Amino acid sequence: MENKILETRRVFYYAKKVSWEYIWVKNPLYDVNLHKEYIRQGTYYNVEEYIEKEIPKTIRKKCSHIEYRIQCLHCKGTKGWVRRKDAKYCSSNCRKLANKEKKHK
Numbered sequence: 001m002e003n004k005i006l007e008t009r010r011v012f013y014y015a016k017k018v019s020w021e022y023i024w025v026k027n028p029l030y031d032v033n034l035h036k037e038y039i040r041q042g043t044y045y046n047v048e049e050y051i052e053k054e055i056p057k058t059i060r061k062k063c064s065h066i067e068y069r070i071q072c073l074h075c076k077g078t079k080g081w082v083r084r085k086d087a088k089y090c091s092s093n094c095r096k097l098a099n100k101e102k103k104h105k
């Protein structure tokens with residue numbers, strides 16, 4: 001028996017897997033006058049005084065999948081969203097209960 005699909009939706013989410021990328025950003029600690037002063041004096045200055053700074057940035061891949069709203073054959077509820085197009089039950093709980101009932105008949 002085919003179950004009717006009442007509604008479809010696309011669900012967007014970020015993948016759990018994280019990767020890294022180095023990006024250049026404006027350094028908030030940068031001071032033009034201090035920078036000029038250091039150059040004039042010929043002193044070595046550390047990274048904190050540079051205009052831009054390279055920082056690591058996390059990248060999370062954007063993913064999506066389609067979900068279907070169906071009427072559950074067990075609880076008759078229509079609020080369940082499922083990933084499978086041919087799903088008959090709203091949850092694994094309903095599927096288990098339905099199978100139990102089948103066995104008793």
Ligand SMILES: [Zn+2]
Nearest residue numbers: 072075090094
């Ligand atoms: Zn159900």
